Amino acid sequence: MSEVIIARNCRHARLRVIAGDLTKYEAQVSVTCANNRLAGREGLDAKMHNVAGEELRAACLEIAKKQRAQNLQPCPVGHAVTTKGFNLPCEHLIHVVGPDCRRPSQDEGRRELIAQSYASLFEQVNQIGKVETMVCPPLSMGIFAYPHREGARMTMEIVLGWLDAEEDPEVGDFVLLVNDDNFVKNLKTVYRESEDQFPGIDCTREYRKRRF
Numbered sequence: 649m650s651e652v653i654i655a656r657n658c659r660h661a662r663l664r665v666i667a668g669d670l671t672k673y674e675a676q677v678s679v680t681c682a683n684n685r686l687a688g689r690e691g692l693d694a695k696m697h698n699v700a701g702e703e704l705r706a707a708c709l710e711i712a713k714k715q716r717a718q719n720l721q722p723c724p725v726g727h728a729v730t731t732k733g734f735n736l737p738c739e740h741l742i743h744v745v746g747p748d749c750r751r752p753s754q755d756e757g758r759r760e761l762i763a764q765s766y767a768s769l770f771e772q773v774n775q776i777g778k779v780e781t782m783v784c785p786p787l788s789m790g791i792f793a794y795p796h797r798e799g800a801r802m803t804m805e806i807v808l809g810w811l812d813a814e815e816d817p818e819v820g821d822f823v824l825l826v827n828d829d830n831f832v833k834n835l836k837t838v839y840r841e842s843e844d845q846f847p848g849i850d851c852t853r854e855y856r857k858r859r860f
Contacts, residue, residue: 659811665826685723725748726764744766779818780820
């Protein structure tokens with residue numbers, strides 16, 4: 649059971665920010681931070697692949713083969729694909745390739761690329777249909793080294809904007825699962841400074857004495 653760090657009611661859904669282990673969180677849809685090869689060899693994505701098992705690796709290899717047959721990367725930066733969750737506690741697993749800020753070419757265009765990555769994620773969700781529960785890590789904030797202060801603000805603006813837009817994304821409960829203390833610190837600072845500027849209405853106090 650984890651403390652809710654931030655909760656916010658939007659027009660169509662509620663966002664909750666929680667610290668936890670993505671490999672253990674039960675949800676209809678889970679999201680992993682993939683690389684462009686869908687290899688599952690680094691950071692959080694490696695943990696997700698290890699728990700999901702060999703069937704996930706085989707599914708990603710099949711996607712990669714089809715893409716490379718067309719002389720394309722398995723999943724370029726800013727794009728996303730969906731597989732089954734296999735041994736993970738989710739029905740659908742969306743693999744999103746965010747900008748890798750260790751690479752100067754991607755770091756330079758990171759703001760546009762992170763927005764494109766979330767847009768691709770949202771497109772995949774739309775293809776799935778109505779989603780009751782969805783859990784997602786903040787894209788590119790781990791080993792891809794996106795600057796946390798800027799990234800925390802963009803993550804909140806983009807996700808809350810999607811959940812609060814006129815068009816219903818058909819997502820009931822959106823959980824942003826965090827496990828990096830520095831990112832959480834920056835997220836709290838950004839939220840404190842700009843809470844009244846974000847879409848939706850804060851409801852964090854409702855959870856202060858509750859655990860999820």
